[in-house]
Amino acid sequence: MKIIGFIASPRNEGNTAWTVNKILEGAKEQGAETQSWYSSDLDIKPCQSCYGCKQGDQGCIINDDMQKLYDAIEHADALVLGSPVYMGQMSAQAKIFTDRLFARFSPRFSPYFKEENAAQKKLILVFTQGNPDPGLFQLYFDYTKNIFQLLEFDVKEVQVVAGMRNEPAQERKDLHTVMKDIGSSLVSEQFPE
Numbered sequence: 577m578k579i580i581g582f583i584a585s586p587r588n589e590g591n592t593a594w595t596v597n598k599i600l601e602g603a604k605e606q607g608a609e610t611q612s613w614y615s616s617d618l619d620i621k622p623c624q625s626c627y628g629c630k631q632g633d634q635g636c637i638i639n640d641d642m643q644k645l646y647d648a649i650e651h652a653d654a655l656v657l658g659s660p661v662y663m664g665q666m667s668a669q670a671k672i673f674t675d676r677l678f679a680r681f682s683p684r685f686s687p688y689f690k691e692e693n694a695a696q697k698k699l700i701l702v703f704t705q706g707n708p709d710p711g712l713f714q715l716y717f718d719y720t721k722n723i724f725q726l727l728e729f730d731v732k733e734v735q736v737v738a739g740m741r742n743e744p745a746q747e748r749k750d751l752h753t754v755m756k757d758i759g760s761s762l763v764s765e766q767f768p769e
């Protein structure tokens with residue numbers, strides 16, 4: 577099983593990176609092949625609304641690092657998408673990435689979307705936030721989950737890591753096992769309903 581993580585935070589050593597990587601660590605221990613991608617190391621331009629991805633079979637025509645991610649997603653069984661909460665929403669980096677997924681509906685990726693029984697890619701959404709109340713932005717998280725379901729992902733979990741204002745994620749001992757368990761569930765498919 578191949579699982580990729582996309583960390584949509586400017587801080588490569590921040591809470592979001594730590595959380596996504598802990599989930600991947602749990603998956604790796606169960607035999608998954610994992611890889612992390614950091615938005616701050618990549619040049620990913622916003623969607624230009626050119627609809628080039630809908631013409632022909634070349635996919636998105638913007639020649640930037642998102643091309644590497646399209647390939648990585650295409651060959652992965654699951655994606656762990658992590659974003660800090662900025663102003664009650666996903667980061668700009670995460671939004672740019674999400675908009676660029678528009679091109680996944682292009683003929684280039686059609687086998688995943690046209691064959692009725694094609695396996696959907698699994699998705700774990702991870703949000704980290706300063707506010708200690710994990711339910712504060714619940715409406716937004718539910719809405720975002722719905723958008724990714726419309727993008728044909730099998731959303732297994734929306735994990736909200738709250739209270740990062742005073743204590744960074746790696747110092748929260750309780751989070752270590754929780755995150756690793758999510759990663760191992762991704763491999764074993766034993767998610768609580």
Ligand SMILES: Cc1cc2nc3c(=O)[nH]c(=O)nc-3n(C[C@H](O)[C@H](O)[C@H](O)COP(=O)(O)O)c2cc1C
Pocket residue numbers: 585586587589590591592593659660661662663664665704705706707708740741
């Ligand atoms: C521009 C900006 C906006 C933020 N907005 C919110 C917010 O609306 N609610 C919240 O709880 N935390 C907010 N935060 C705090 C971050 O979500 C939190 O520190 C997060 O864990 C940072 O992730 P990182 O360590 O991966 O960068 C904001 C931080 C920044 C820099």
